[in-house]
Structure formats: C-alpha cells, structure tokens
Amino acid sequence: xxxxxxxxxxxxxxxxxxxxxxxxxxxxxxxxxxxxxxxxxxxxxxxxxxxxxxxxxxxxxxxxxxxxxxxxxxxxxxxxxxxxxxxxxx
Numbered sequence: 001x002x003x004x005x006x007x008x009x010x011x012x013x014x015x016x017x018x019x020x021x022x023x024x025x026x027x028x029x030x031x032x033x034x035x036x037x038x039x040x041x042x043x044x045x046x047x048x049x050x051x052x053x054x055x056x057x058x059x060x061x062x063x064x065x066x067x068x069x070x071x072x073x074x075x076x077x078x079x080x081x082x083x084x085x086x087x088x089x090x
Contacts, residue, residue, distance in 0.1 A: 005029070005043035008082040012037060014075050021072070022055040046083070053079050 010018070015034045025048040033042040044052070053076050060072040 003045055006049055006082055008042050009040050010042050021059045022052050049083055
C-alpha cells in the first residue's frame, strides 16, 4: 500500500524555512522535495504536515522577531489552505 500525500506549492524561502525551523519527519519523499530547488511542489503525509505546522506555530509564538513571526504565520496559513483542500496524491 502506498502513502497518500498532500501536494503543496512552496517557494524556495518557504522550503528553506521548513527545513530550518522544524524537526522533520523521516519521510524521504518530503525531505527530497524540500531540498529540490527546481520543483515547487512538496508532498507531505497528513500527519507530517500537521507536525510541521505545529512546530512552525511554536517558533512563531516564541519569537520576538516581528518579520519572522509574520513570515511564519503566512506560511502556516498557506499550509492550512492546502490541508483543508485534502488533495491527496500518491
């Protein structure tokens, strides 16, 4: 049985933030997508996506850097938009 993924369009800055600020899951597909600088689409398993959003929210809530807080809040909103659509791909 193959894994189901939510496919999310992320720019390079968003991908770098996820790699920098989260303790990523051991999903090689997602990590490979995040490290790929040519492709904007990143595949997340639902549970991993929820974990990433939670970790980003924690960093945002603890930060005194307004620019970082705004960026992370926008990134979380972007991820939530895709999560709500439940567009799973294999």
